[in-house]
Amino acid sequence: MAVLTPLRRLAALAIPAAGLVAACAPPDAPAQSDWADQQIEVDAGGRADTGVVEAEWLETLDGTWLQYTQASNCVDVFGVSYVDQMQRTFYIVQTEQNQLGVLTETFTACDVELAPVLGLQATVPQALLQSTWPVTVTGGLTTGSLRPGAGYTSGPLAELWGLALDDPFNDPVPTIDDGPDDPRIVDLDEDGNPGSTLVFPDQCDAYIAQRTNTLMSGIMTAPDRIEGGIPLGHGVLNAHAGQYIVSASNPLCATRYGLSPNPGRGQFVRVRVDGRGGALNIDADGDGVITCDEALPWKEPEAGLFERIDACSNLCNPANNPVGVGYTEACVPD
């Protein structure tokens, strides 16, 4: 057998090594796979075609309306962060207007949606909805003509969760100093727990006593549409409101946060839905009564009646107080 010289031995070894290196160069990523781009059909948020022609101007607001109220409180999480806690309430509003133009409005909440705080999302159960509403308000006014730009002001709306007050507008709300046994705190939803129960799914329940006062002010933007704001701020933050977390199934739900006013963030939109004057008629079963089951499909933006506004927690931080700047410009949506 011929003996290779040292140089040839090295060369003989280098050839397979070089071949192995060449064959094992770092790979390229796989070429385009069978996975195609995925298109998700999402309504851009514009109004859907409801098939309704423009409504006629009527001489009265009598009738059935849907109202979508979006209001906000700022939650101060121990000075560490600030949360724009949106509350979105979807109502059926039954309106009667007397000869003097004074309104009697009956609000029935079909859904209350609370924005999460620190990842905790409270839901309002049916028992709370049914034990709190309907609430009838008198004293609402319009500026008369009901033409474009006509003004509207609601009567004071007091919504009591877990409370029984002789004067729902002015009696003080019990506080922690009054304790959980205060007679004004009642098991309104009859679930065996004090106050009304807010449910944090898969987490815990909070038993609260709360009054929310709301005063709405807006204008007629169409014969079947009123849009406006809540100039004094919403609910728990105005002078006649308050919240007391009586107890909770878990201490996490009993955490009390600091609430502060966010008056510029409240708005409402009310749309006639009883078909009068050519308006939209959502009385699906034709029984002359619009129920929550008939109303709820119209809550979503896709239905084209209402739009959701963004929560802007950055504006709740006192350091970002948008003095002289509109919310739209200053808002960084959550």
Add this chain to the structure above:
Amino acid sequence: MRRSPPRLGARGVAAACATAAALLSPAVASAGGPFDVFGAGARGSAMGNAMVSHADSYDAAYYNLAAMTLAENVVGFGFIGTANNMAIRLADRPSGYDIPDLGESGPAISSEMRLRERSDTDDIGPSMTIYGGAISSLGIENLRLGAVAAIPLVTSGDQQSFFVDEREQYTTNQLHFELFGARIEHATLIVGGAYAITDWLALGVGVSYMPSTSLQNYVYVDSVVELSDIDLNVGLSVPASFRPNVGLLLTPHESVRVGMAFRERQSLLLEGANEIQVRGLQDGEEFPFSQPIDIRLMSSPRQFVWGLSWETDRTLLALDATYSVWSDYRDTHNAEAGFSDTFSPKIGFEYTLHERHNFRVGGGFEPSPVPEQTGRTSYVDNDRLMLSVGTGHDWIVGESVLSLAWYAQLHGLFERETVKNDSQLPDGSFPRCEPGVTVVCDEVPDNTINNATGRPYAVAQGLQTGNPGWPGFSSGGWLASLGLEVSWQF
């Protein structure tokens, strides 16, 4: 090349001391380690790790304990250096599969919020390991005690547990080679003894040492909104665990040897729990919260090795076959990996160029135990072909022999391409990502209800996944190893 019978003397006592020093090494160690891939000792590494039937130095403590009976009193040390260009390349993601922003209380965190971008794995650094060993007869002719140990000096940096599915997007957001990194870059200590029962039969037994770490951490959280400010105590205990190694050496003919070795599987276990107290949650039924820790690193499979060698005056040819029981392999999170057992052949050849100067060459093939990863998991591994070369040189110094040997190995990882299967449910959707699901899964299933609206998320219809291995990946490259060893036989 065959060694002379063992002798007793002062040098034997010195070797015994060296053995004892290795035995008392405090190194965190386990079976296999770098030896499983690169071999133990420059001679074995140069001969393709085909050493079970003829290892004749302290390297026999790893290859075949019974083969220690071929060794004289010896002590030595060396180093292993590695470099590589191994890489895992991720396929581009088609659009529309990211997790959208579903709000603070949404079922998943938006893909835009990942702390680290999904990226290729091509930054595996070099490594360096030193090793040493010794064998002593303790003056008993047919007895040998020996040890071999390795300690990594520089590691490639991939020494962590990792997930092989969508959960990894929240940590490194990369894929990782399953059977490299920490598994072969850790300290190793193997000790054992061998006895030549007859001229043709020797038996060896030993253990490899592995710590089994137990953690009990205590956490107190004073404020759920100040999670960076916690009170923490760490409880750590490191009880030892051992795995048995057994070797058998037969010499049916003066030029033929047959070796057999068994190595039990072993892992470094990190087990225990975090006990967490959160102020404000003390009245809950689950208080205090317990987070179990169940990590296993550096796993070596159970192995059965058979070897055959044939030797003449100037040549030695060795063949090894290793059966590795990967089917019971559990990954770094102690999950069943579903690997397959493998059978890997090795071959080594040694040629005496001149007296006491040897040329060595070898090779081997390691099939990957990892099956196709077309579903949820992305275990990364490749078939591997190894070529090796080296030389050994002995010099007589008085009554001793000083040996110097070197080797070079090149491991080629055959390129492997993985494309995930589009395995939809009958209704065209993908199953929810949850335990037991093995196919490509949806992190936001179409029927996930938005608690705020009571309806499914319109923007999360179809498949949403942040699995780093989706929709596919390629892996390959090469791994080179170079080593030098000095030993002293006396």
